[in-house]
Amino acid sequence: MSSAGKHVKEVRKRRGLTQHGLAEASGVSLSIIRKLEQGERETARLETLRKLAVALRVPTMRLSDGPRPEGPREGTGERWEAVRAALEQPPLRLESDDDLPTVEGVRTSLAVEALPLYAAHRFSALAEVLAPMLRDAEALGDSGRRVRVRLLQLAGGAMVHTRQFGAAETALRRALDDAGDRMEGAATVNTMCWLLLRKGELDTAYDLAVKWADDIEPRVSRATPTELSAWGSMLLRVSAAAIRNSQTGQADDALRLARSAAVLLGREHAPESEILRAFGPTTVKLKAAENASVADRPDAVLRLAESISPRSLKAATSSNRNRYLLDVAHAHARTRQYSEAFGKLEQIREDSPEWLPNQRYARDILAKILKGRRTLTADMRTMADVVGLPL
Structure with a gap:
């Protein structure tokens, strides 16, 4: 028996529930519960463990046998190799006759090149420009501390987006070590969380x-x-x-x-x-919708969506906006409004084509949509390839 299955069985028995009773209380299929407890499955999705934990009145991590995060998509490692090297290897030693970088030059590159690419989730292009910026910022020494922290924060965020978690931790720990005040530190820790x-x-x-x-x-x-x-x-x-x-x-x-x-x-x-x-106020509303989605309350997500205007949504960051659209898509899928759900996925794909394939959540939503359809449109089949939905 896996440790996850062992934990589920122990707590279920303590609560006086049968496997059938836990299935009814949690909404998790009896088959999954049996396979977990019999060791046929090593673990379950975090979403599944959360449903079991709610029914058993324990924290989700009480049932977990340890996190197993999904790794980066195929080709990501090669694309970001130079950035990882810039994060992990000692800085280049510059000679007196080299074209030395300046604080203003690196700051301008960050503002004009890197940040717009990050905001637009153009990760392939960002990977190409970020490595030399990191090298230049490192060569600046103490004078480049502030801009170097910003670049490390950005690199850490990009690595989290693309599921390169080891490199993300390296970048963020370096940024925290260099932080000059509590606000810089808090910005870095926020991404660490x-x-x-x-x-x-x-x-x-x-x-x-x-x-x-x-x-x-x-x-x-x-x-x-x-x-x-x-x-x-x-x-x-x-x-x-x-x-x-x-x-x-x-x-x-x-x-x-x-x-x-x-x-x-x-x-x-x-x-x-x-x-x-x-x-700000819009971001809090979006995160309230995210919490409602995690808690499997699609009705609450859709009610919140009615209070968020397209104009206010534009004020949010693209990451928060996209995550919110996924939550709305999930709520529509849970209430069998499959056309509306698919429309949200298409909206994200149009706005952030490199962000969507990195979201396992998007694959789960699309799977619900396809399960509820008798036939698939050409756009749905294309979307399945985009998000990497297994055949």
């Missing part, structure tokens, strides 16, 4: 986010927009980790505090220390 969430390390993500949220909590009466944004963003990480770990009360509390910070801001705000994300 996202990395941990994608790896399925829910307890670690929760503890780290709580620690930093407590450390940077401002005095509200005189908090700056940057402080409110950093604190609110960290609270959203607390909430995301808690809801995935079946800790609904903690998730709701953190989301409520984040909403208070957003109300004080009054708009979406992206401070200088935070180049990868913004925070």
Whole structure:
């Protein structure tokens, strides 16, 4: 028996449930529960474990045998090889007659080349320009600390997007080591928490986010927009980790505090220390929809969607906007509105064609759509190839 199956069986027996009873209470098929407990399956999807955990009234990680994150797509490693080398190898030794980089030159390259590519999720193009920027920033020494931190944050975020988790951790730990103040540190830790969430390390993500949220909590009466944004963003990480770990009360509390910070801001705000994300009322709504989706409440997701206008959605970052559209697509699929669900996937594909294939969530949604259809359109078959849905 796998450790996951062992945990499920132990807790189920303690709760006085049969396998049939657990299947009815959780919505997980009896077949999956039997295979887990009999050792025919080593583990289950995090979504499945969460449903079992809710029914058994324990944290999700109580049932887990350890996270098993999905690795990068085929070809990603080769495409990003130079960037990983720039992160992991010692800096080049420049001679006096070399064309030496300048802080202003690297800062301009970051703003004009790298950031727009990251925001548009053009990961292939970003991989080509990022390695030399990292090398140049390293060669600047102490004078390039601030711009180097920004580049390392961006590299870490790109590596998380493309599921290169080891390289992401390297970049983010280097950025944290170089951070000059709490706000720079918080921006980096926020991405670290996202990395941990994608790896399925829910307890670690929760503890780290709580620690930093407590450390940077401002005095509200005189908090700056940057402080409110950093604190609110960290609270959203607390909430995301808690809801995935079946800790609904903690998730709701953190989301409520984040909403208070957003109300004080009054708009979406992206401070200088935070180049990868913004925070404000719209972002909190999108994350509330994400929590509702994780909790398998499609009705709540669709109600929230009615309160989010296309105009306000444009103010959110592309990553948050795309994730929200996936949550809406999932809610439509769960309520058998398959055309509406597929329309959201097509919208994401049109806006972010390199982002969508990196989302296992998109594959799960498309699988639900295809299961509910008697015949598939040509566009649906194409989408299945785009997101890598197994045959």
